Amino acid sequence: MKENKKILAFVCMSLDKMAGGLERQIIRTAKSLSDSGFKVILITYDNKSAESFYKVPKDIEWVKCGIGLSPHQGAPILRRLKQIFFLRKKLLFRKVTHLITFHHGLFPRSLLASLFLPIKNIVSERNSLNNYKYIKLSKFNLGFLSLIFANKITVQLDAYVDEYPKLFKNKIEVIPNFIKPPLPKSKNPALNSKKVLMLGRLCAQKNYSLILDQFKNIDSKPFEIKIAGEGELRTKFEYEYKDILDSNKVKLVGNIKDVDNFLLKGSIFCFPSLWEGYPNALVEALRVGLPIITTSRMANLSDFIEHNVNGLIVDDSKLFKALSYLIENENILKRMSYESKLKYYKLYFKSPKKLWNKLIDNL
Numbered sequence: 001m002k003e004n005k006k007i008l009a010f011v012c013m014s015l016d017k018m019a020g021g022l023e024r025q026i027i028r029t030a031k032s033l034s035d036s037g038f039k040v041i042l043i044t045y046d047n048k049s050a051e052s053f054y055k056v057p058k059d060i061e062w063v064k065c066g067i068g069l070s071p072h073q074g075a076p077i078l079r080r081l082k083q084i085f086f087l088r089k090k091l092l093f094r095k096v097t098h099l100i101t102f103h104h105g106l107f108p109r110s111l112l113a114s115l116f117l118p119i120k121n122i123v124s125e126r127n128s129l130n131n132y133k134y135i136k137l138s139k140f141n142l143g144f145l146s147l148i149f150a151n152k153i154t155v156q157l158d159a160y161v162d163e164y165p166k167l168f169k170n171k172i173e174v175i176p177n178f179i180k181p182p183l184p185k186s187k188n189p190a191l192n193s194k195k196v197l198m199l200g201r202l203c204a205q206k207n208y209s210l211i212l213d214q215f216k217n218i219d220s221k222p223f224e225i226k227i228a229g230e231g232e233l234r235t236k237f238e239y240e241y242k243d244i245l246d247s248n249k250v251k252l253v254g255n256i257k258d259v260d261n262f263l264l265k266g267s268i269f270c271f272p273s274l275w276e277g278y279p280n281a282l283v284e285a286l287r288v289g290l291p292i293i294t295t296s297r298m299a300n301l302s303d304f305i306e307h308n309v310n311g312l313i314v315d316d317s318k319l320f321k322a323l324s325y326l327i328e329n330e331n332i333l334k335r336m337s338y339e340s341k342l343k344y345y346k347l348y349f350k351s352p353k354k355l356w357n358k359l360i361d362n363l
Contacts, residue, residue, distance in 0.1 A: 006360060007039040007095055011110055012102040014071040015042070015062070016050035019230065019255035020201050021280025022126055023054055026102055028178045031057050032353050038360070041094055043087065045071040053255060063090050080109075087113040098360055100124050105143040107150065120363040123150045124175075127277040129163040130297075134205070134274045147171070151363055156278035159300050175355045177278040182287065182341070182348055183260065189290050190265050191333045194223045196323055197266035197290070199259065199281040200273075202231030202252070207272040210295075212237070214320035216244050223327045225250045225270075228262050263288045267333060268326055271298065271305075272319060279304060286310070286344040291336035293322050303347060310339035 012026050026042065034040040040060050044050070047066035056062050065087045069075045075083070091099065091113060100122045101110040107123050114121060132139040147153060147168055154175045155161060161172055200206045208227060215225060227250070237245075237252060244250040256262050263269070269285035271294040276282075282304050285292060292304075292311030299313050307313040314322045326333060 006097045007041070008033060008098045008100060008360070009041045009043050009063075009091065009094070009096045010100045010102065011043045011106060013044065013106060014046050014050070015044050015052040015054075015056070016046045016071070017053050017255075019053040019257075022102065023052070025177050025278075025280060027052075027054055027056060027060075029352075029356070030060050032178050033356055033360075034059050036353060036357055041096065043090065045069070045083070054257075061094075063094075065090065084109050084113050088117075091117060091119065098122060098363065102126055103143075104147055105141075108142055108146045111146055111149055120151045121149065122152045122154065122359070122363075123147060124154045125156070125160070125277065128157075128160050128275050131205070131275040152359060154359070157301070157303070160277075173355065173359050175359070176347070176350050176352050177280065177283070178352050179283055179344075179348055180287065182345055183289075187260075187264065187288065189263065189267065189288050189337060191267050191291075191330060191337060193265060193267050194327055195266045196223050196225045196268050196270050196327070197263060197285070198225070198227045198229075198270050198272075199262070199284070200229045202227070202229055202233040202237060204233070205274055207274045208233075208237070209240075210272045210316055211270055211319050211323070212241050212244070212250065215250065216241055218320060221249050222324050223267070224248070226253055226262075226266070227251070228253050228256045228259075230255050259284050260288060263290060266290055268293055268323060270294075270319070270323060272316075273297070276301075283344070283347060286340045286347070289337040289341045289344075291326060291333050291340060293319065293326065295319065304343060306339075310336045310343055 010026055010030050015023055030040045030042055042060055042062045044064060045066050046064045048064055050064055067083050067086050069083055096119055098120045099110050099114050101107045102124050103126045104123050152173055153171045154173050156176055158174050263285055269290040269292050271282050271292060294305055294313055295316050296313060305311050312322045
């Protein structure tokens with residue numbers, strides 16, 4: 001394929017040993033656009049020793065701009081400015097034409113680094129703005145206000161457009177995530193395994209405590225729970241849920257590379273998140289055909305989950321009861337499994353590659 005003269009740089013906070021949906025998605029997006037003929041660079045605020053949990057393709061350069069600062073901690077203003085100047089030199093040397101920052105929280109750094117350079121700035125949002133209901137930071141923070149200076153903003157779902165002020169709406173393009181091809185029809189989950197699966201970082205957003213608290217207080221436990229992922233709450237979970245972890249009724253399996261293999265061993269996918277952007281873990285569960293149980297917070301995500309179609313949407317207090325009901329009704333599980341795969345097919349045939357190409361070419 002003829003190489004496009006446009007040079008794209010994707011920016012995210014860190015890839016160092018990170019195994020979440022964002023990391024899978026930024027690598028998948030970068031690779032897809034590289035395959036379209038663009039020169040693509042990945043930029044993170046990692047230091048030189050960082051190692052990506054997921055393999056970075058050989059045709060994509062990974063530029064690390066940490067210069068000794070921790071990616072996930074604050075820094076004195078002079079050292080932060082030095083980091084931004086370092087990023088600016090990288091952008092100049094590689095002649096970047098389009099800078100795509102994953103999430104507005106990082107955008108002020110990208111904006112300063114690219115100031116007065118012939119670079120188009122795109123902010124690719126990774127969350128619904130509903131996340132501000134659950135975090136201490138005010139919605140109208142520096143990162144959010146800096147969106148005024150973005151050339152374009154991408155959101156992952158149509159439903160998220162109305163969360164933005166009118167001032168930003170003419171900048172917004174809806175581009176869903178890149179997802180993998182459907183699995184062969186012969187691949188089906190172990191619906192009779194009586195295993196409830198969850199996938200994602202051990203962090204407050206994923207809200208795993210909701211089901212774990214209900215689970216530990218019930219004497220009769222009709223299913224097992226397995227959670228794949230790592231994060232800052234592991235130690236807390238190991239202390240608070242020691243009894244059910246010791247009984248092997250709950251397992252924290254850590255980061256995994258083979259997501260399909262993990263999900264195919266389950267009966268149900270439980271999704272109690274407080275908020276999401278494009279719910280990558282949920283999409284991967286649909287791909288293998290898992291029935292879904294989630295809460296009313298996800299009721300607007302009808303592209304992924306519909307009540308009594310491919311799963312159940314319930315109040316928080318009824319999560320354990322809903323899981324117990326489905327786990328004992330294999331015929332319902334089979335029907336919902338089929339519907340989950342249908343949902344995935346519909347998602348797959350949307351074309352994020354064409355939408356990205358159109359956005360970049362029109363800037």
